[in-house]
Amino acid sequence: MMRQCSKIFLLLLLSSGVFATEFAPGEVVQRFCASCHARGIAGAPRSGDVSDWSARLAQHSFDEIAERGWQGSRRMPPKGYCQRCSYDDFVAALEEMLPQQLLP
């Protein structure tokens, strides 16, 4: 009986999406990143802006930039305030903000 219960509980937990990403495409950028990255608040590289992002990519690889953003640096808050974001959610948001031609 006990085993049965914990199995059902596990199934409920899995199907509730606790372990999966909770965000629709574009949602993280809209809800968390755009407030700073849309217009370059506090020196944030602007969404879709080739010169802002290529200046950074000239000095660091895509992975390094993703990692630095995740950790937070100077005026960039850790995870961009998206506490519920997994690292994959964060990287997906970064990919949406990068101009197409700069994607790795």
Ligand code: HEC
């Ligand atoms: C409160 C404002 C703010 C929010 C919200 C924010 N950022 Fe930033 N972000 C910045 C600023 C300012 C910088 C530039 C920091 C610097 O040069 O030290 C930055 C830099 C970055 C960088 C480059 C890091 C580097 O070292 O080159 C990445 C990647 C990044 N942000 C991703 C994101 C993502 C993804 C989100 C949303 C999940 C987000 N940011 C939300 C302000 C913000």
